[in-house]
Amino acid sequence: MSTPGIVLAARLALFPVSFYLLIISVVRFASKSGVSIPTWLLVLGIGACLPAGFALRIFLKDVAAKRKAAAIGARPVVAMKGERFGNIDRMLQLLEFFKTGYPGDGVTDAVDQLGPTFNFRVMYEDLIFTTEPQHIKTMLATDFENYVKGNKFRSAVLTVLGTGVFNSDGDMWKFHRSMTRPFFSHDRIAHFNIFDRHSEDAIKLMKQRLRAGYPIDFQDVISRFTLDSATEFLFGNCVHSLSAGLPYPYNVPSTEIRTGKAKIAEDFAGAFAQAQLIIAERPRKGWIWPLFELIGDKTAEPMEVVNQYIEPILREAVDKHTKMTMNGDKQKYELTDDDTLLDHLVRFTTDPVVLKDEILNIMIAGRDTTAGTLTFVVYFLATHPQVLARLREEILTKIGPTNRPTYDDIREMKYLRAVINETLRLFPAVPFNVRESVNAATWPSTYPAEKPFYIPAKTSVSYSVFLMHRRKDLWGPDAEDFDPDRFLDERLHKYLTPKPFIFLPFNAGPRICLGQQFAYNEMSFMIIRLLQNFSSMTLAPEAQSPETRPPAAWASGEGRKATEKFYPKMHLTMYAYGGLWVRMTEADNEIA
Numbered sequence: 001m002s003t004p005g006i007v008l009a010a011r012l013a014l015f016p017v018s019f020y021l022l023i024i025s026v027v028r029f030a031s032k033s034g035v036s037i038p039t040w041l042l043v044l045g046i047g048a049c050l051p052a053g054f055a056l057r058i059f060l061k062d063v064a065a066k067r068k069a070a071a072i073g074a075r076p077v078v079a080m081k082g083e084r085f086g087n088i089d090r091m092l093q094l095l096e097f098f099k100t101g102y103p104g105d106g107v108t109d110a111v112d113q114l115g116p117t118f119n120f121r122v123m124y125e126d127l128i129f130t131t132e133p134q135h136i137k138t139m140l141a142t143d144f145e146n147y148v149k150g151n152k153f154r155s156a157v158l159t160v161l162g163t164g165v166f167n168s169d170g171d172m173w174k175f176h177r178s179m180t181r182p183f184f185s186h187d188r189i190a191h192f193n194i195f196d197r198h199s200e201d202a203i204k205l206m207k208q209r210l211r212a213g214y215p216i217d218f219q220d221v222i223s224r225f226t227l228d229s230a231t232e233f234l235f236g237n238c239v240h241s242l243s244a245g246l247p248y249p250y251n252v253p254s255t256e257i258r259t260g261k262a263k264i265a266e267d268f269a270g271a272f273a274q275a276q277l278i279i280a281e282r283p284r285k286g287w288i289w290p291l292f293e294l295i296g297d298k299t300a301e302p303m304e305v306v307n308q309y310i311e312p313i314l315r316e317a318v319d320k321h322t323k324m325t326m327n328g329d330k331q332k333y334e335l336t337d338d339d340t341l342l343d344h345l346v347r348f349t350t351d352p353v354v355l356k357d358e359i360l361n362i363m364i365a366g367r368d369t370t371a372g373t374l375t376f377v378v379y380f381l382a383t384h385p386q387v388l389a390r391l392r393e394e395i396l397t398k399i400g401p402t403n404r405p406t407y408d409d410i411r412e413m414k415y416l417r418a419v420i421n422e423t424l425r426l427f428p429a430v431p432f433n434v435r436e437s438v439n440a441a442t443w444p445s446t447y448p449a450e451k452p453f454y455i456p457a458k459t460s461v462s463y464s465v466f467l468m469h470r471r472k473d474l475w476g477p478d479a480e481d482f483d484p485d486r487f488l489d490e491r492l493h494k495y496l497t498p499k500p501f502i503f504l505p506f507n508a509g510p511r512i513c514l515g516q517q518f519a520y521n522e523m524s525f526m527i528i529r530l531l532q533n534f535s536s537m538t539l540a541p542e543a544q545s546p547e548t549r550p551p552a553a554w555a556s557g558e559g560r561k562a563t564e565k566f567y568p569k570m571h572l573t574m575y576a577y578g579g580l581w582v583r584m585t586e587a588d589n590e591i592a
């Protein structure tokens with residue numbers, strides 16, 4: 001069985017083999033010419049050829065890059081200098097931080113030393129990193145064609161995402177985007193029905209558990225809400241994960257054994273998260289990541305669980321479509337309000353692989369992002385009661401204690417939008433991202449007096465909106481504070497209006513998030529329903545197991561890290577490690 005690791009190992013083995021073949025040819029040629037090579041020289045040559053060849057390759061690549069940069073009046077991006085071969089110490093440190101640190105640990109100190117744009121250079125391969133808005137703008141918008149998702153990213157996520165809108169480029173990406181776009185731009189009021197039903201179920205469960213005297217894991221309940229909403233929205237077939245009931249605090253013995261639908265939903269959600277964690281870790285190991293999976297693809301097991309859930313649904317949709325076509329029941333190509341995304345997609349293709357990839361891409365893009373953001377909104381509401389009170393007042397004034405919010409209501413609620421945006425600023429759902437340069441290019445220097453940066457062709461370029469959103473030079477001295485008013489008062493005109501690229505939770509340019517409006521609607525709807533039903537919230541960290549609470553060592557860190565009251569972690573998207581446990585007070589009767 002060939003694994004990504006075996007393929008890379010075989011390619012790497014070709015490198016020394018070609019050197020040894022060269023040595024054998026030299027020896028043969030020498031002996032034919034009557035020259036005898038001493039054994040010690042032969043042994044030395046064989047022993048040294050691999051490192052020497054590797055060093056020569058790096059040296060020649062570096063010289064070529066410097067010459068090309070100089071020829072166009074640019075300079076290489078300054079590289080990080082670790083203490084071990086190929087910056088392997090920094091790479092291992094980053095991997096460790098990825099597992100146990102605060103987001104950005106290991107990167108922020110490099111930014112402090114080297115500036116907002118620098119080169120990680122892992123195993124002598126360039127990996128440029130930036131938090132600079134003008135450089136991010138270049139990649140996402142002004143020079144979009146030159147920065148693709150690229151083969152490196154694609155190969156790292158292939159075993160989970162296949163080929164879909166999220167990870168394809170060029171014509172393939174245009175095909176995927178054009179296939180899915182009509183679904184998002186359509187005025188699909190029916191989605192509010194889906195949100196309404198599932199939010200009602202979620203709030204009912206929350207109330208039951210809170211009335212029994214236990215706190216709830218809001219992240220868990222909201223992830224079930226977004227899973228049920230997403231599966232109904234995508235397939236018309238909901239996993240009913242809310243029916244599985246809610247978990248109890250870690251120290252409350254529970255004898256509940258999940259079976260049937262509840263178990264399927266639980267297994268599916270767990271496996272999907274596990275698969276995402278694995279693909280998020282791969283690029284952090286640099287180009288040698290496949291060597292960590294020599295004996296097997298680590299995503300195979302969780303993806304089997306994901307596929308077991310998804311494949312029967314796809315088969316059913318394709319069969320339905322085939323029957324209708326055979327009956328001469330011509331399918332209309334216009335989208336109707338009752339269509340699911342799957343109904344829409346089977347009109348383009350019945351290829352099960354394309355359908356599965358497309359659905360999983362949208363699921364990753366759309367489900368965890370909204371669940372994570374809603375979790376962070378509740379975190380901020382629980383820790384900023386004055387914001388909660390003001391937001392609740394806006395909701396009760398505009399919509400009332402029980403009315404169902406409409407699209408127009410949501411559009412007019414300025415403070416609600418500011419609360420969501422401020423949450424997305426401090427905890428953007430996609431905190432780190434990556435592109436790959438197609439051709440060599442230059443970026444303006446951070447300091448105008450210096451030469452521009454040289455970006456070599458086919459180079460990975462990673463960027464972090466998480467770190468950019470917290471930069472004091474871009475957002476003001478209070479950049480690390482949660483304060484929704486910055487999206488409403490003079491700070492808006494001072495910082496954001498002149499430089500809109502400092503706020504990019506949904507990305508920008510041709511690849512801007514397709515579900516942005518959908519996400520604002522879903523999140524706004526849920527927040528409104530929550531605050532119609534609950535009048536206050538507090539965190540209950542004692543309900544979660546101690547290792548998932550913010551480590552005590554963070555207290556000596558800088559900025560938000562020192563005072564954060566939950567443990568933010570990330571795979572492709574950001575989430576609260578161990579959940580977000582809260583207590584909520586039900587609103588008075590006249591409101592409930």
Ligand code: HEM
Nearest residue numbers: 165365366369370373429430505506507511513514515519
């Ligand atoms: C808070 C909620 C959300 C945030 C912060 C968010 C953020 C993003 C970001 C940053 C990207 C760009 C990824 C990249 O190009 O590397 C993206 C792409 C995308 N998002 Fe969202 N998203 C959210 C919700 C949704 C929802 C609800 C859906 C759909 C149901 C969705 C569908 C998509 C799709 C299809 C793409 C791929 C666009 C493309 O590559 O052309 N997103 N999103």
